[in-house]
Amino acid sequence: AQKVTQAQTEISVVEKEDVTLDCVYETRDTTYYLFWYKQPPSGELVFLIRRNSFDEQNEISGRYSWNFQKSTSSFNFTITASQVVDSAVYFCALSEAPGRDKIIFGKGTRLHILP
């Protein structure tokens, strides 16, 4: 069965520090998709990134970067030079394919960026 584990329940860092959020997944499929979503205090989940299992290339988007390693079943998320606005709950998620279309979420990591 598919499973997403975010071992870090809560992290606090001082503004401008770098922070990495860990995500470990389990799946029996060779084709799957990984996601990160952000849930700010307002509550609405916001999509950040999607990565398919055949694309292990790391991705950078501004201050955000993602490290996908199939060998360790991990899809970690790093925020560089963190800002107070980055404070939110971050969810890693997994979708298997084909035929199983639901996206399964981890329990999330609550990130506090302290001014």
Place this chain on the structure above:
Amino acid sequence: DTGVSQDPRHKITKRGQNVTFRCDPISEHNRLYWYRQTLGQGPEFLTYFQNEAQLEKSRLLSDRFSAERPKGSFSTLEIQRTEQGDSAMYLCASSLTLGRGPNTGELFFGEGSRLTVL
């Protein structure tokens, strides 16, 4: 584009009452999902539709729960004979996915409907 909207945003009810939530997805999106989120947890998948067809239901969705998307546009989620354990945030999301293939598209979430069962 107004995004995904959900109504009501908050509902307080007494145990045993029925409640219904409505979700209006982004207009051109063909897939619609319902998730439930409790405090400190990630969203849990409940069910999803492609157009008007309900393609999958979670085991979490007991027979007290029913979801419909009659015309392939808005959806309703009804909970009958509510229990205190049903208290949660009910999230709706939509996406545009071609064919019946896997959902590789991003989900656009609404702000949720918070249910409190007394």
